Amino acid sequence: MFEFETLATERLLLRKLDPETFQYLYSHYDDEALMAFLGISEREKLEKEKEKYRNGLHTFNKSYLYFQLIDKMTSEIIGWCGYHTWYLDHNRAEIGYGLFEEHYKQKGLMTEAMQSILDYGFTMMKLNRVEAFIGTDNNASIALAKKFGFVYEGKLREHYAVKEVMEDSLVFGLLQREYLSKA
Numbered sequence: 150m151f152e153f154e155t156l157a158t159e160r161l162l163l164r165k166l167d168p169e170t171f172q173y174l175y176s177h178y179d180d181e182a183l184m185a186f187l188g189i190s191e192r193e194k195l196e197k198e199k200e201k202y203r204n205g206l207h208t209f210n211k212s213y214l215y216f217q218l219i220d221k222m223t224s225e226i227i228g229w230c231g232y233h234t235w236y237l238d239h240n241r242a243e244i245g246y247g248l249f250e251e252h253y254k255q256k257g258l259m260t261e262a263m264q265s266i267l268d269y270g271f272t273m274m275k276l277n278r279v280e281a282f283i284g285t286d287n288n289a290s291i292a293l294a295k296k297f298g299f300v301y302e303g304k305l306r307e308h309y310a311v312k313e314v315m316e317d318s319l320v321f322g323l324l325q326r327e328y329l330s331k332a
Contacts, residue, residue, distance in 0.1 A: 161219060246266075
């Protein structure tokens with residue numbers, strides 16, 4: 150039986166998902182079990198996840214590692230937080246996060262999760278740098294990054310597409326020594 154690494158915070162369980170986890174899941178779980186495990190209720194979303202898997206989640210110099218956010222009280226998967234575009238050779242990764250339902254927002258859950266995820270990144274993954282690319286209008290995400298000491302480094306013009314519209318990203322960075330000096 151596959152053992153899932155889990156971190157715990159006051160209100161959340163953080164279940165680690167990495168390329169090896171997905172190899173196991175896609176080899177041993179049927180569609181129904183995959184949907185339940187991933188917290189997906191629509192087949193279309195499952196097909197997108199399967200496509201990502203088929204196209205390769207890990208390359209020779211890049212990987213990812215993220216955690217499902219699970220509400221301890223309900224056992225419901227409420228979001229995710231973790232690292233993508235993890236450059237193994239350069240000890241840096243981009244952090245991403247999200248909550249699935251509006252009613253989970255503005256309750257400090259992502260702050261709670263981010264503390265553990267940043268600790269994990271800088272200690273277990275040995276990251277030197279964590280980057281956050283944030284939409285210019287995403288004030289909650291900007292405030293979250295600043296809360297953890299991320300430094301604004303500039304703007305990337307037309308950096309990503311949202312519904313086929315190109316949008317800018319604000320670049321924030323946090324170095325291991327900056328984070329650990331505040332811990």
